Amino acid sequence: MKQFKLYSRREFIKKNSVIGMGAVLATGAVQPLIALGSNGVQAPAILGGTAAWNVTKWPKWPIWDPETDEKLVLEVLRSGVWSRSKMVTQFEKEWANAVGAKRSLAVVNGTNALVVATNQLGIHGGDEVLVPPYTFISTVSSILSNGAMPVFVDIDPETFQMDPAKIEAKITNRTKAIMVVHILGLPSDLVSIMEIAKKHNLIVIEDACQAHLAEVNNQKVGTFGHAGCFSFQNSKNLPIGEGGAIVSNDEKFMDRCYSYHNLGTPHGTAIGSVSDGSIMQSTKVRMTEYQAAIGIAQLKRLDSETTTRNLNAEYLKSQIKDIPGILPYRVYESVTRGAFHLFAFRYHKEHFKGLSRDQFLNALSAEGLPCSSGYTPLNTQPFLHETFKSANYQKMYPKSALDINQYNENNKCPLNDKLCNEEAVWFTQNVLLGTRDDMKSIANAIEKIAKNAEQIKKLNP
Numbered sequence: 001m002k003q004f005k006l007y008s009r010r011e012f013i014k015k016n017s018v019i020g021m022g023a024v025l026a027t028g029a030v031q032p033l034i035a036l037g038s039n040g041v042q043a044p045a046i047l048g049g050t051a052a053w054n055v056t057k058w059p060k061w062p063i064w065d066p067e068t069d070e071k072l073v074l075e076v077l078r079s080g081v082w083s084r085s086k087m088v089t090q091f092e093k094e095w096a097n098a099v100g101a102k103r104s105l106a107v108v109n110g111t112n113a114l115v116v117a118t119n120q121l122g123i124h125g126g127d128e129v130l131v132p133p134y135t136f137i138s139t140v141s142s143i144l145s146n147g148a149m150p151v152f153v154d155i156d157p158e159t160f161q162m163d164p165a166k167i168e169a170k171i172t173n174r175t176k177a178i179m180v181v182h183i184l185g186l187p188s189d190l191v192s193i194m195e196i197a198k199k200h201n202l203i204v205i206e207d208a209c210q211a212h213l214a215e216v217n218n219q220k221v222g223t224f225g226h227a228g229c230f231s232f233q234n235s236k237n238l239p240i241g242e243g244g245a246i247v248s249n250d251e252k253f254m255d256r257c258y259s260y261h262n263l264g265t266p267h268g269t270a271i272g273s274v275s276d277g278s279i280m281q282s283t284k285v286r287m288t289e290y291q292a293a294i295g296i297a298q299l300k301r302l303d304s305e306t307t308t309r310n311l312n313a314e315y316l317k318s319q320i321k322d323i324p325g326i327l328p329y330r331v332y333e334s335v336t337r338g339a340f341h342l343f344a345f346r347y348h349k350e351h352f353k354g355l356s357r358d359q360f361l362n363a364l365s366a367e368g369l370p371c372s373s374g375y376t377p378l379n380t381q382p383f384l385h386e387t388f389k390s391a392n393y394q395k396m397y398p399k400s401a402l403d404i405n406q407y408n409e410n411n412k413c414p415l416n417d418k419l420c421n422e423e424a425v426w427f428t429q430n431v432l433l434g435t436r437d438d439m440k441s442i443a444n445a446i447e448k449i450a451k452n453a454e455q456i457k458k459l460n461p
């Protein structure tokens, strides 16, 4: 993921003094610069105009209010009970409640929520798992950690999500599960995907690590599949620093997840006789009490923040959707609420006089907007070949299944490649916690760049 550095206006002018001087010299004075752009649009900051917004004005992330948030955390710290106990159980209850699931299990992070859920759904060596390429590495690594084989299903560039129309062509007699990712915090087409899964008797794991409180037909994502996995990493909509959770309505499965995450000790219906000790091969990925206390504090603001993100995203989308070359995300009709971990659109340079996406992002950064180009394609990264070369994979799979050239050929995702390499533009979720004026400033920044694309293109080849 390529981050574009944000500059304060002063830093920016200093850094670009040569460019700035060029622009000043070209027009002969500083003053007219403000009205440099055509059609009454102000000059872009990258050409010496005033930045659309000040970097320092965006809502800070994570949000923390000592007044309301610290009491519980301090209680935990002073109690000396830091390993998993009442506070984690409390957080699990509240999280299950928030998403409308029977049970929730807190773990160390979203990555391990996926690893544990995949493991306890019995997905192992020889199994194929359908997964979109437009996601964070952990989605795919959780499949590999369990010895299974990721099979990539290309995305629908309009929605950024796994394209349900491309799933069935990828199903073989080894396919065991679909790992659906609600990327950007926007729900995938769960209606279609659940139907396909049912038809082919496939397990569904929802990677909802970006999709806290998002909904399809008024039901929270994470509760459609056999398991839903969440992340509470610091950038996520419910930030704890690190943390994760599995949710499910299947009590026996959740008992097994508990046992697996806690050294294989018996739990609930996952029992052995007392003298048996650990009942399964296991790991230890328990959440701590102070993490849970932070989570409980953060959960109190999640719903209202989610509403704000939805309102601002909708407004921002309405303000930029008619700018030629800017194609905001589309949501499926069944979606009743987004989580908007990211605000994304596709950029088509043909409408910006051929201005490259990098140049566009640089110009946006100069306007004071935190933006990035998002993910790079996952399905061709070196970790796959490395895993295939490992002793475990060499023993589990026939040679033909581990031929990386053949694998790459079978897992081509051209639409995702285009999205990653040329089109996607992201704003992070904290931007959507700003005001309507902030949203207007974003639209204004994009418009300024659109109107002056030709000149910006000349700045750096």
Ligand SMILES: *Cc1c(COP(=O)(O)O)cnc(C)c1O
Residues within 6 Å of the ligand: 109, 110, 111, 112, 135, 136, 138, 139, 181, 183, 207, 209, 210, 230, 231, 232, 233, 242, 243, 244
């Ligand atoms: C963040 C994220 C994860 C992993 O969660 P961590 O808590 O960072 O381990 C998995 N999948 C997706 C889509 C994510 O965004």
